[in-house]
Amino acid sequence: MTNETIVLGRPRAIDTIPLGGLLIGLFDLLFAFTFYGLILGVPPLRIFQSVAAGVLGRPAAIAGGVPTFLLGILLHFVVATCIATVYFLATQVLPVLVRHPVVSGLTYGVIAYFGMKFIVLPLSAIGQRGPLPRLPILLTEVIGHALLVGLPVALLARRSARVNRNDSGDSPAPEPSLGAI
Numbered sequence: 001m002t003n004e005t006i007v008l009g010r011p012r013a014i015d016t017i018p019l020g021g022l023l024i025g026l027f028d029l030l031f032a033f034t035f036y037g038l039i040l041g042v043p044p045l046r047i048f049q050s051v052a053a054g055v056l057g058r059p060a061a062i063a064g065g066v067p068t069f070l071l072g073i074l075l076h077f078v079v080a081t082c083i084a085t086v087y088f089l090a091t092q093v094l095p096v097l098v099r100h101p102v103v104s105g106l107t108y109g110v111i112a113y114f115g116m117k118f119i120v121l122p123l124s125a126i127g128q129r130g131p132l133p134r135l136p137i138l139l140t141e142v143i144g145h146a147l148l149v150g151l152p153v154a155l156l157a158r159r160s161a162r163v164n165r166n167d168s169g170d171s172p173a174p175e176p177s178l179g180a181i
Contacts, residue, residue: 008098008161015160016088020153021081027148028080029073035140048072051079054124079120080149083112087153091161098161101154109150113142 036042046062051072053061061068087108091097097104122128132138 008095008158009165010095011088011091011098011157011160012164013085013088015163016091016153016157017081017084020084020087020156021077023152023156024083024149025077025080027152028144029076031144031148035144040137045069048076051076053126054121057125079116083149084153084156086112087150088157091157097154098158101158102151105151105154106146107150108154109146109148110142112149113145 032047033044036047037044045066048069049061049064049072050058052064052068052075053072055061055071055075056064056068061072064071087097090108097108117129117132133141
């Protein structure tokens, strides 16, 4: 028996999902402001109006001003929490995700990126988009998702599994001491 089977239990939803959604949302928000805002010159208002466009459509989101900016921020954190939830659920059936959080998290970030591009966005009010962005932008977005979306939630799930190691049945619960009886 390796030390890993003794140390790790199953992650708990309450430990992984809310904080995962918050961290993913904050890290991705910082990425968006830095990459799209500072480097590509997209105003912050427009960044989150683009998120709101998934529900309202692009013309309505752009015309909506600050209210659609705020809606975009809310939706951004809802999506981040959904991404954390999917990873948590995956850890419940694939314990390897908890045992190897760095590889699993980086991989999940890439999967989340392409899932958004090819499944979520086409099904939203934005609809089909053009081809993938130019290679430098694509690589920056994919690496950003790997490091700032997938990795944080994987490390949170791992932390939760360590804290809750007795929940999984992998190691016995501590015996009560005589003083506790």
